[in-house]
Amino acid sequence: MSEASLIPPHAAALVGTSTGRGAPKLVDRNTIGQFAAAIGSGNPGFTQSASVAAPLSYPIYNVPSGTDRDFDLQLPLTRRVRGGDDCEFIAPIQEGDTLTAETTLSEARHRKGSTGDLIITTFETRYYNQRGELVMIERPTGVWR
């Protein structure tokens, strides 16, 4: 006999749907510097060049609109941890670029873990620059307990 899923119908209906493109976000030198400080990086390319490069995973850090946070899944389990990240880095991102994000909910599934019920969510976020070029794809996994 199959067990009842903990995925609510409204959340199940969101699988395969997209946020649409979020608001554009400027890649600025100050935020790149904050990122570098947060990870203890001494890479001068993030702070001292004429045009600084953004760290590879910068979009995860500072493009909040059009991302997985725009989904209101209202799951019955509320304690969330990050299970993993999976990225493709397609083109460089520089200071002065403007990024937009668009996220699709790829999967929401319920399973029994050793400590009880778990819900696993997977999203796919595509990041584009101001020329409409795809610069990065990110697939984060969330684990809800």
Add this chain to the structure above:
Amino acid sequence: MAMRAFDDCTVGQEFEFGRRGPVTTEMMARWAAGSGDFNPIHYDRTEALRQGLPDVIIAGPMKFAMMLDCLTDWAGGQQPIRKAKTRYQGMDVPGTVFTFHATVVSADRGATTGTINLDIRVVNQKGETTTVGEATLELPLRG
């Protein structure tokens, strides 16, 4: 810093590509503020303890960013990383010092560049592997 070449890498080769830390609560606060990830387990010790955690927890993408930064340094300042993934299998708390380890699992020589695939382990100062990952790098050929 010399740029790393494809010819420097052989399948089965194991190497350490960087260390980072000790991670401070200030770094974690900077990460939360910049990323907008205000899950209280990353900055509110009282809430973290209430949830049964040992302390505030270093955000997974923050560890991922450190890993990518160290791997970029190892490559000699160029940006050869085409893909990377992580799985966060353990929790890390303030004071952690990370050491990043890799094993070359495959190497494919192309006409103008070579591609290597790495298995990655992120180890804390207790010797615990709290994050595992993979990365694909495209490196120049020597000469």
